[in-house]
Amino acid sequence: MEMAVLRALSGRYLGRARRLRTALEQDTPDERDVRDTPASRGTNVIMGGGEEADVPHRSVPAEGAGLSTTPVDASTPGRTPAVWGNVPPRNPNFTGRADLLTLLHRQIQGGTTAVLPHALHGMGGVGKSHLAVEYVYQHQGEYDLIWWIPAERATQIGASLVELAHRMNLTAGPDVGSARLAVQEALRLGRPYPRWLLIFDNAESPEVLLPYLPTGGSGSIMITSRNPQWATMARTLEVNVFTRAESVELLRRRGPELTDEQADRLADALGDLPLALEQAAAWRAETGMPAEEYLRLFEEKRVELLEQAPPMDYQLPVAAAWNVSLDRLVVANPAAFRLLQVCSFLAPEPIPRTLFSGAQNADIHPELNGALRDPMRLGRAIRDINRYALARVIHRTNSIQMHRLIQAVLLDRMNAGERDAMRASAHRLLATGDRNDPDTPANWPSYADLYPHVLVSGAVESAQGWVHQLIYNEARYLYWWGDMEASLELSRHAYDTWRQRLGETDATTLRIGQWLGFMLYRLGRHSEARELNSRILRAHESASDEDTEELLSARGAVAADLRVAGDFAQALEIDEDVYRRHVVLLGEDDPSTLNAAHNLAVSLRLTGDMRRAFAVDRSTYAHRVLLFGEDHAQTLESHLNLIIDRRELGEYLPARAEMQNVVDRLPLVWGSAQTQTLLARRRLASAVRKAGDHVTARDLSQEVRDGFAARYGAGHPDTLLAAFGLAVDLRATGDLDSAARLSEEITESYHRLFGDEHPYTVAARANAAIVHRLRGDAALARSVNEAGLTVLARRLGPDHPLVLAASINLGNDLYVLGEHRAAYELDRATVDRAREVFGPEHPTTLIALGNLAMDLIALERVAEGRALLDEIGPTFHRTLGDAHPATRAGLDPAVRGDCDLDPMPL
Structure with a gap:
């Protein structure tokens, strides 16, 4: 047990995808020195419009993009704060924008403890995020802590705050909720860093961001956002395109052979948009094309583009400028152009180069296969793409990244047939990156890399079997990593799509439907899970009278629904039968049989047969160690259950020691899989409680309960189980009033969730x-x-x-x-x-x-x-x-x- 997603619909998923990738990365910050800083100020909020993906703020920004052009005085940086995180590198060519930088600093210096936002806004591509970066470097000596937070989605903010809490050495759980509260309180108190600056970059929505903002203290907040809604709740400062003098300065700095008149004409044609100016300057610097020829080609492309709607609401000159580069690439390296076309269907996120090299034996596209099978040709293709500034090569992560505007231009150049063919090629490429083992923690970074591209490419709509397998594996990975809501969304979309296209009784539809049922079950949406699981079981039973692996698994899902209903004996009867049939059909050491054994042990514990549950779990654990290794997610799950059995059999002290040992090594194995770690720590709290250490157990239970509540809400089953233990610990440590209040809340929640006579409610x-x-x-x-x-x-x-x-x-x-x-x-x-x-x-x-x-x-x-x-x-x-x-x-x-x-x- 356990999309057509079009580009316009996929944006809401990308924040989660970026969090998955960010949380799995382990960036090592540079060593920074500590220094004295000026007197503290009141908390300020400065808002600016974040850029598109032209400058990912975890790597070096494109030279000159969105910048003015007079050299920066290298003597201004000062010493770096004690805590310094994720700030993009400074562009040594940044100058200009002096008035805006001065005004921005004046607003921050003149702020009070009452937060009054000042919105720095403007169209995409004008360099607002670069302005924020420059401000940070000019004034870094005034702060003890500077932290740059990607803020397009709440999940990104949460992941960054978890990391910040760790860097500040705050006592907080691994979950977003406790980290947010700990950081806000530490900043409010100014301990240990009274002078701080948070930059929330590319914030989409005030409603999403506001809960994460500190509400007091002696620091400052800067927010960049393209969302015009900020103007309704903040004073605004507009960042416009370059002045003509700044445009000419940039173009001539990158191309000294240009005359003022030529640079002026080019700047006029590009609308003084910094992003377009940078692209044109980079292209000319690489190709050496004379300005007159570039202007002629540009004018020709602009006329063509005027005959159709501009893509994605971006200004026409940007698309026209990139079309010039694309036309040259088609001639210079057709395989590189095809590679770009494939990538145009992926997300504007880093694409691992291993995805290309791993496709050497696959049939991706006739004009691309040769380059994918020859490392020298593939290297040349990526080099040429980078040469024409059509994608960035990120050496630190061995990946490439395309700007969404270039993707839009590429999509606009294709006819309907080409789009279908290249989208299918993109899906085949993604499928080659599937390691087909989402339960192994070592594979989770790979699935995190693929996830945003799976969403944006609309892979759910593919008719290819291996792409369906990738979708299923991504849903499983998301569960193990700890984002059950994302797994639910993906599996629901796949189920609805495949049910319509393939049919309700298709094997692919039924498999993802059963996973969807499991996610509904895990998220406490039990009636939905029960209805779906029953429908899937009926579909399997109508298709065959013979036992199949899928049919038996569907029966196991129905048994889980009976456990939720409190009918433990009936669930055990089904689980016994399902396990026996698995052994006959597949053998006792098949992974599916071991899943059935796992479920059998769950029902045995619920019915009170701890001795037999221990025997089943011991056998399951031993088989899983042999099949998967000790660090596999399912093996670790069996190990944790085995320790619970030992505890319930009366081995309180040994169970605590063994559980502590397993939980201590989980971060090394599972990394940032927060939900799985919380589940394990809840079990540790129970073991510590049974061992008699109620003070330690109370602290653990509080941490876990708060973690689940912040993630899923106070009424979620996992939150309630953690609260159950916390109430016992409060009573055992003498806080009877708190224990009484919490016990009443738990009883009421269980009554709503399960009914009045469910064993959980009565307990x-x-x-x-x-x-x-x-x-x-x-x-x-x-x-x-x-x-x-x-x-x-x-x-x-x-x-x-x-x-x-x-x-x-x-x-x-x-x-x-x-x-x-x-x-x-x-x-x-x-x-x-x-x-x-x-x-x-x-x-x-x-x-x-x-x-x-x-x-x-x-x-x-x-x-x-x-x-x-x-x-x-x-x-x-x-x-x-x-x-x-x-x-x-x-x-x-x-x-x-x-x-x-x-x-x-x-």
């Missing part, structure tokens, strides 16, 4: 009942426990661990209420059942025995009671150690032991 009430008794209302606790025990026994059976825990707690209620005979009768029956279910030395059995001893003493059978305490004392010490709270409580004739109702994950 939440039972845990809250312990708090009621400790706060002095034993009668309320008794009423809650009696009602809950009735429901749990009916739904789970009398020997289920949750039933036994609830029985122990009810006995405590009776004891506190003075009903010692009733407490004794209940505790004696509970001890007998606990010995059968858990064994004589399990901590739960020992707690029940300690309570029984207190019953005997209260009934004036003091000798029997003390003899029982003496009998269980050595076992407590051996099993839990001297310092465990249960040991101290179990041996104290005045303290009764409670049992937390800790439901197993669904």
